[in-house]
Amino acid sequence: MEQASGTIECDLLVVGGGINGAGIARDAAGRGLSVVLCEKDDLASHTSSASTKLIHGGLRYLEHYEFRLVRKALIEREVLLRSAPHIMRPLRFVMPHDQGQRPGWMIRAGLFLYDSLARRELLPASQGVDLRRHGAGKPLKKAYTRGFAYSDGWVDDARLVVLNAMDAAEKGALVLTRTQCEAAAPQDGFWHATLRKPDSRAMQVRARCMVNATGPWAAGFRQAATGQASSQTLRLIKGSHIVVRCLFDHPYAYIFQHPDGRIVFAIPYERDFTLIGTTDVDYEGDPDQVVIDQEETAYLCELTNHYFERPLTPADVVWSYSGVRPLVEDEAADASEVTRDYRLEFEDRGAPLLSVFGGKITTFRKLAEEAVDMLAPALGNRQGGWTGNACLPGGDVFGPQPSNRAVLEFERFVQDLQQKYAWIAPQLVERYARAYGTRVDKLLAGRSSMEDMEEEIAPGLFAVEVDYLMRHEWVLTAADILWRRSKLGLHLPRGAEEKLEAWMAASRAVASVPSGTS
Structure with a gap:
């Protein structure tokens, strides 16, 4: 330079x-x-922060014969998982079979193709499941007795x-x-x-x-x-998601297919929540001002209620987000079918x-x-x-090269960190491990007690972490931390964002004072 x-x-x-x-x-x-x-x-x-947070081949794209795109994405799934196992992980999906869908044999054939388009080392093959016995069947309506399970990945986008x-x-x-x-x-x-x-x-x-x-x-x-x-020509498609309190207490995600052909996922999210999305609607407004509308919220609740025993209403939504996807126009009539x-x-x-x-x-x-x-x-x-x-920063949990072990044994890495930093609550160490990977050592360099963590600005958010983010991750506002570098905003009490903003402003003011002045 x-x-x-x-x-x-x-x-x-x-x-x-x-x-x-x-x-x-x-x-x-x-x-x-x-x-x-x-x-x-x-x-x-x-x-890029408004996705469904999946590393996936795109099962539904097989319906549109986009085999090249699906194969390319399926190959990338495991490349990415190995590169950053702290912010990505395998995720098992369950698809309940609805009478209005394609015949079971046809779905099974599609999943077999999905399994076969690219080599898999980390992700298990798909299978049929009996929802009367499978753990994912419990929160569903009793009418759903069979389904299918397959694997993709989750990512902190x-x-x-x-x-x-x-x-x-x-x-x-x-x-x-x-x-x-x-x-x-x-x-x-x-x-x-x-x-x-x-x-x-x-x-x-x-x-x-x-x-x-x-x-x-x-x-x-x-x-x-x-x-x-x-x-x-770009076709702007709005995708919106809602977040609600946990609808289930198992590690599986769901994929639901609406009779109109659109797909909605229900995914375990941030320990205490379920993420539901996405919508696909054409958008002509300012991409800087995109927000979910009432029709989208109602649509997501309606489709969820089609499957889950527990009813969901718009009043249950604790957070929502929307993004505009700039898709290449291919003359598809339906927004969900655009490549x-x-x-x-x-x-x-x-x-x-x-x-x-x-x-x-x-x-x-x-x-x-x-x-x-x-x-x-x-x-x-x-x-x-x-x-x-090559590993992304923090992804080198078992050596400098990406490895299957880093994905399959990530819990061991977490446990080793919890032992190394036994003076920190295990749940907080786990959050650090999943956000920063091996960079936890840089975050906590020179710290050996909770007193060294400095002020607890909000529950579980200490000054040492905020300082690290401001120094190394281009953080300038409280929203950068609470809604992009993390999703702590979902867990913290009212007023936490304002308190964090004030702390950061004071920290910047101190940093700007020339050395030697009072």
Whole structure:
């Protein structure tokens, strides 16, 4: 990274701090390229933190004959699980069979295909289940006596973005959050961009290549930068989720298919809750202002009530979130049928630009690898992809290389940490292990008693953790911590967010006082 006359010079400017932008920045930095990543809000503020939080092949995409996409995603499931076993884990799904669905033999054949499209080392095969005897049958209505079980994975989506950004930064990338790319134009073979910080300070960047990973804003950003419309058309689809108190007390998730063909999941969430989603509706509003509406909440409750014995009403919802998925338009009549595959558009009209359209969280690593492969020749870079056999920060729980053991024996890692930090409550150590992996040692460096943890700002949230997040994970607000770096906001009492915000403001004020002043 070079800085000449106030201008930052780099190989690659990545605009967009969601999973695709962070993944591309990480891959490029790991190949020795100088990278600047800018994001107008916090990392994972939009689509990338509003997913159903699954690492999956997409069982329902088989219905639309998207075998290539499903196979690619199925291969990636286990690659990702091995890379970050602290924020990902295998999850077993149960699909109750409803009389209105396809015949059982047809569903079983689809699951056999799902099992067979990619090699599995970590995830067990699908099977038929008797819901009268299986643990997942207890909370369901008695009419559901048979079903099917299969495996996919769960992921903390917002932390996945942050870990990619951390890895990029540790490999030399400059990560700028709350920094808007105000303008970008090609000139003399380079991209000249103006970035605007929250305090209105402008930064100038001169980049050899630029990546447009702005998600729902990708088409508009590309047109503003190049003056020409893209050949790709984005269809914005709103997906909403609701969170309620636990509807069941077992470790299985459910997949329900509505008679209209749409899929809804009910997933164990944050120990005390159940996550239900998603909706798929066309969206034409501002992606910055997306929220769930009453019809979506009613729809999710209605479908859940079709299966569970315990009735659910909108009044039971304790939290909800919505995101806009920028999907590649394929003329599908129903929003739920639009392809989740991605398109990479590379062009060079004076300076190379790569725009990312579409995609799903499961295939982000492959997307990033393909994107940097496309950019590398223009940058004279001959280093190949490397992320397929690399851990994300904190994922090296049993050595530097990804391993099946790290996934299968993660509980042992947790237990070892609980013994090492026996002076901390075991449940808190487990939370640290699942959020930070091996970086727990960095978080707790120099601490040997609860007094060393400093102030308990909110129940289970100590100053040492907040300080770590502010120093190493680009945290600037209480919401960054409570709703993206963690979901502590679900567990804390009223007023906790305001108290945390005040503590952080005071901490920043102290840090800004020059040394030696009183």
